[in-house]
Amino acid sequence: MATPDKSISHRAILFASLAEGKSGIKNFLRAADPMSTLDACKALGVEIDDRGSDIIVIGKGMHALQEPFDVVDCGNSGTTIRLLAGVLSGNPFFTVLTGDASLRKRPMARVIEPLTRMGAQITARAGNRYPPICIKGGPLRAISYAVPVASAQVKSCLILAGLYADGTTEIVEPEKSRDHTERLLPAFGAVINVHGLRVTLHGGQKLRGTEVCVPGDFSSAAFFIVAALLCPHADVVVRNVGINPTRTGLLSVLRDMGASIEVSNVRELSGEPVADIHCAGGAELKAVSLSGEQIPSLIDEFPILCVAATQAEGETTIRGAGELRVKESDRISSMAAELRKMGADVIEYEDGLTVRGRCRLVGTDVESHGDHRIAMAMAVAALVAEGKTTIRGVSSVNISFPGFFELFTKLTA
Numbered sequence: 001m002a003t004p005d006k007s008i009s010h011r012a013i014l015f016a017s018l019a020e021g022k023s024g025i026k027n028f029l030r031a032a033d034p035m036s037t038l039d040a041c042k043a044l045g046v047e048i049d050d051r052g053s054d055i056i057v058i059g060k061g062m063h064a065l066q067e068p069f070d071v072v073d074c075g076n077s078g079t080t081i082r083l084l085a086g087v088l089s090g091n092p093f094f095t096v097l098t099g100d101a102s103l104r105k106r107p108m109a110r111v112i113e114p115l116t117r118m119g120a121q122i123t124a125r126a127g128n129r130y131p132p133i134c135i136k137g138g139p140l141r142a143i144s145y146a147v148p149v150a151s152a153q154v155k156s157c158l159i160l161a162g163l164y165a166d167g168t169t170e171i172v173e174p175e176k177s178r179d180h181t182e183r184l185l186p187a188f189g190a191v192i193n194v195h196g197l198r199v200t201l202h203g204g205q206k207l208r209g210t211e212v213c214v215p216g217d218f219s220s221a222a223f224f225i226v227a228a229l230l231c232p233h234a235d236v237v238v239r240n241v242g243i244n245p246t247r248t249g250l251l252s253v254l255r256d257m258g259a260s261i262e263v264s265n266v267r268e269l270s271g272e273p274v275a276d277i278h279c280a281g282g283a284e285l286k287a288v289s290l291s292g293e294q295i296p297s298l299i300d301e302f303p304i305l306c307v308a309a310t311q312a313e314g315e316t317t318i319r320g321a322g323e324l325r326v327k328e329s330d331r332i333s334s335m336a337a338e339l340r341k342m343g344a345d346v347i348e349y350e351d352g353l354t355v356r357g358r359c360r361l362v363g364t365d366v367e368s369h370g371d372h373r374i375a376m377a378m379a380v381a382a383l384v385a386e387g388k389t390t391i392r393g394v395s396s397v398n399i400s401f402p403g404f405f406e407l408f409t410k411l412t413a
């Protein structure tokens with residue numbers, strides 16, 4: 001079974017908190033990132049029972065959140081801070097949102113600018129660019145906004161603010177980012193209109209409590225999919241994985257590289273397509289070139305794709321991926337540095353890199369840069385490397401995949 005989806009877990013808790021009445025969330029991801037959202041919602045006065053296998057949320061409705069008594073710590077989670085910024089902009093009280101050292105370096109102007117245009121009063125560190133961010137919310141006016149970067153966090157922030165705004169909010173993206181917000185809000189009774197890259201919604205909508213079952217996380221499954229492909233006799237099936245097309249760019253790329261991956265038992269769960277994914281190892285992978293609109297659909301799979309590229313025939317080039325520099329770590333430089341330590345030949349660009357394939361990786365000491373996806377990608381690199389690899393900073397996997405190393409050890413024994 002795939003581990004539950006991080007993006008959908010955040011949204012399920014937050015939307016249930018804003019809904020009227022009770023919601024039940026099954027298969028919630030109990031990892032550090034979604035727990036940051038859960039704790040933030042508690043700090044806003046929402047009653048949440050997280051003791052059992054399902055999470056029960058007694059929603060406050062859109063207008064009864066309470067001013068938190070203290071600064072709200074969003075931990076390592078960009079999704080928590082950016083989505084909350086949208087909600088808090090529509091609430092007439094003062095909140096300070098902060099996070100760990102990584103989150104405090106992540107760009108917030110991308111949400112502060114449009115939210116300020118909508119009427120929120122927001123200030124932040126370093127010229128209104130980085131957390132902590134201070135929000136004094138109030139009445140909002142709808143805007144029409146072309147988002148400069150494809151970002152589901154920015155789009156979702158503005159959709160949530162749009163629910164509070166007076167008028168019709170319009171958000172247009174340059175490329176399609178993940179659409180979990182647009183899929184899940186209607187389950188809570190909201191009307192969200194989507195036409196290609198354009199999302200519109202009327203303000204003043206109410207949400208009502210519902211039941212949500214969170215699908216498995218494709219981004220977490222990706223480490224096992226690539227690990228299987230790189231091991232000659234491997235045969236791995238990951239069940240109940242989300243295959244939302246805004247998330248599964250890696251599948252098409254791996255198939256273009258020559259991998260044989262079967263997707264079966266396709267069904268729907270809480271408005272999301274899910275399936276079982278079967279992959280067998282031993283395929284001769286060939287290099288690919290990627291850029292532009294393919295990037296958002298595999299944004300979180302960049303680290304593991306770089307590992308696959310070291311084993312493919314030819315040079316794999318990924319461009320147009322500058323956003324990766326402002327993730328939990330600078331993922332372009334983190335992957336270039338760590339793969340080079342293992343003997344890979346990598347050229348780094350401002351917006352991507354080239355990895356020379358058919359590389360003999362050699363085990364050594366590598367770093368996670370405090371980034372969960374780098375830690376897991378390096379574990380897969382270690383699997384194909386000769387000799388022993390030591391990965392420093394592996395507790396970061398708790399951000400999205402507690403139990404990763406236990407499962408990885410069991411499957412690779």
Ligand code: S3P
Pocket residue numbers: 006007008010079150151152153154156177178299300323
């Ligand atoms: C996420 C969106 C993506 C992704 C992140 C989770 C989300 O970020 O990298 O891990 O839950 O909306 P951007 O939307 O900023 O690209």
